[in-house]
Amino acid sequence: MPRLLLLLPAAGYANQDFIAAAARLDIELVACADYCHRLASGWGLPPLMSVPFDQPEIALPQVLEALEQPVDAVLAVDDHGQALAAQLRAALKLPGNPPDAVATLTDKLRFRRLQQVIGLPHPAFARVHEEALEAAAAPGFPLVVKARRLNASRGVIRANDVNQLLRALRQVQRIQARAQRDADDLLVERFIPGVEVALDGVLSGGVLRVLAVFDKPDPLDGPYFEETLYITPSRLPDATQCEFAAAAERVCVAAGVTEGVIHAEARVNDAGVWLLEIAPRGIGGLCGRVLAATLGMDSAEIVLRHAVGLPLPLPAPANGSAAGVMMIPIPASGIFHGVDGQDEARAVPDISGVEITAPPGQLVAPPPEGAGYLGFIFSHAATPQQAEAALRAAHAALGVRIQPLVEP
Numbered sequence: 111m112p113r114l115l116l117l118l119p120a121a122g123y124a125n126q127d128f129i130a131a132a133a134r135l136d137i138e139l140v141a142c143a144d145y146c147h148r149l150a151s152g153w154g155l156p157p158l159m160s161v162p163f164d165q166p167e168i169a170l171p172q173v174l175e176a177l178e179q180p181v182d183a184v185l186a187v188d189d190h191g192q193a194l195a196a197q198l199r200a201a202l203k204l205p206g207n208p209p210d211a212v213a214t215l216t217d218k219l220r221f222r223r224l225q226q227v228i229g230l231p232h233p234a235f236a237r238v239h240e241e242a243l244e245a246a247a248a249p250g251f252p253l254v255v256k257a258r259r260l261n262a263s264r265g266v267i268r269a270n271d272v273n274q275l276l277r278a279l280r281q282v283q284r285i286q287a288r289a290q291r292d293a294d295d296l297l298v299e300r301f302i303p304g305v306e307v308a309l310d311g312v313l314s315g316g317v318l319r320v321l322a323v324f325d326k327p328d329p330l331d332g333p334y335f336e337e338t339l340y341i342t343p344s345r346l347p348d349a350t351q352c353e354f355a356a357a358a359e360r361v362c363v364a365a366g367v368t369e370g371v372i373h374a375e376a377r378v379n380d381a382g383v384w385l386l387e388i389a390p391r392g393i394g395g396l397c398g399r400v401l402a403a404t405l406g407m408d409s410a411e412i413v414l415r416h417a418v419g420l421p422l423p424l425p426a427p428a429n430g431s432a433a434g435v436m437m438i439p440i441p442a443s444g445i446f447h448g449v450d451g452q453d454e455a456r457a458v459p460d461i462s463g464v465e466i467t468a469p470p471g472q473l474v475a476p477p478p479e480g481a482g483y484l485g486f487i488f489s490h491a492a493t494p495q496q497a498e499a500a501l502r503a504a505h506a507a508l509g510v511r512i513q514p515l516v517e518p
Contacts, residue, residue: 112418113138115173115181115198117163117191120144123395123467124187124410131411137418140181142173144190163191164290170197183417189261192216192390207390211366215388218258219297221361228364230357231384235299238279245298246275252301254332255279257286258294262394263477265289268301268332278333285478302386304379306330307344309354309372310393310401310409312416316368318359319422321412322401323351324393327498336477339501340397341434341494342404343426346378353383361385371413395437396465396486403433403462403490431490434497436505438466438484442512443475449484450509458507460491460500474512484510 114132116139118125132139143160159176161169163186173194184204186195193216196209214220225232234249247253255278257265265285269275275298282296308324323344326337344351358374371392377384391413392398398409405412405423415422438449446468455464466485468474474482489500 111136111138112182113140113179114414114417115140115142115177115184117142117184117186117195118144119163119186119188119190122187122190124398127396127398127408127410128185128187128414131408131414135411135414135418135420137414140177161194163194166194166197169194170201173198174201185413185417186391188391188394189216189389206369207367212390214365215362215367215390216259218256218387219295221365221387222297222299224361224364225385228360230361231382233300233302233384235297237295238298239295243272243276243279246279246296247272249298249300251275252332253278253298254301255282256297256299257282257289258297260286260289260481261389262481263335263337264481265478266335267478268334274333281478301332302377302379302384303331304377304384306375306377306386307346307354308340308393309351309358309374309376310398311355311358311374312371312412312422313359313362313367313369314416316359316363318355318362318372319425320351320355321371321409321423322404322426323354325494334477336439337437338439339434339436339498340393340400341432341498341501342400343430343432343494345494350378350383354378357383357385358388362388370416371409395483396467397435397437399463399486400433400435400488403488404430431492432494432497433462433491434489434494434501436487436501438487438505438508438510440474440476440480440482440484440512441510442514443479444473444512444514446470446472446474446484447511447513450511451507454507455487455504458500458504460489460496461487461504462490463488464504473515 144163161172184198196212199206238246252270265282267278269278306326310321311318322342324340324342374388375386392409402408404426468484489497491497
């Protein structure tokens with residue numbers, strides 16, 4: 111039986127999906143929880159250890175000391191544990207992407223510099239410290255200000271003029287300071303127009319096999335960039351999808367990331383495909399479940415299969431069915447109380463599931479301040495158009511209750 115060390119974030123959406131997939135595949139899991147080992151009992155796993163994922167220099171020796179038996183692989187469920195997982199693999203001499211390669215993909219500035227070096231299309235960009243307006247404005251408006259290491263659209267703001275740029279720099283600095291132990295400078299880059307798409311694939315020896323290409327049919331033009339819909343198969347021309355996959359494979363190999371599942375995002379316009387970023391993990395949240403409709407297994411199972419050398423799913427047939435997922439957006443900041451109309455949403459034709467993940471009483475906020483979602487809606491239909499229409503109809507049936515915060 112393969113034995114795998116799994117880094118489980120305290121509030122990870124996909125924790126249970128990974129645990130369930132491991133049980134199906136007869137993989138023994140060694141659980142490592144982020145900070146609180148008491149959470150592990152709720153996951154149905156023994157509370158072996160808990161360490162601060164965001165402090166690998168502290169966590170690494172603690173995990174190595176606690177491991178009593180060898181493991182065959184080390185994985186992190188989401189972005190939060192990727193750096194620690196890479197360092198553990200290196201220390202344990204296990205196969206996988208090295209720490210510096212993972213760091214290149216998870217740092218937006220390093221990613222842009224790599225694109226520049228290898229000659230891939232990229233926007234003009236600048237590294238900016240604090241409120242250095244002249245340097246920040248150098249790439250030319252409209253601009254996007256980005257925190258370098260945050261995800262899920264947190265700390266990403268568009269600015270169309272100098273006044274908006276100054277406000278965006280200040281706001282992103284505050285967001286980044288709250289989220290990170292060590293302060294970073296910021297990335298400022300020219301806004302890329304076009305439609306946004308995503309790709310999930312699995313690398314084996316540096317060769318990328320595409321699992322799905324997703325359309326994001328809702329415009330993502332700012333000033334904030336909250337994602338909502340993912341629909342597969344993509345309606346982009348085959349040649350454009352191949353260009354996307356080739357660019358993703360090329361930059362991954364150049365970074366030194368040659369194994370495992372990746373999630374890539376890009377903009378497509380008349381000038382071609384422009385990679386936005388690539389994460390060395392599968393699609394986030396519960397969105398990985400959408401692959402079960404097209405490939406017969408979810409993203410968590412695919413990640414685990416690759417890690418322990420089990421067969422991967424066959425490619426989806428060209429004339430197969432379509433699937434989609436909506437990350438239910440947060441309409442306002444405040445205290446979340448619940449979602450009405452769930453039965454009506456589940457009754458919409460082609461809807462395969464509605465799952466509310468935010469607990470009542472939780473403080474919620476949309477991007478750029480927040481990084482979470484209220485839940486997920488899933489569809490499975492004959493065509494991408496029908497999958498998209500079902501998600502929109504189900505979302506329209508929901509009523510979100512959020513109590514605004516009262517300013518002191």
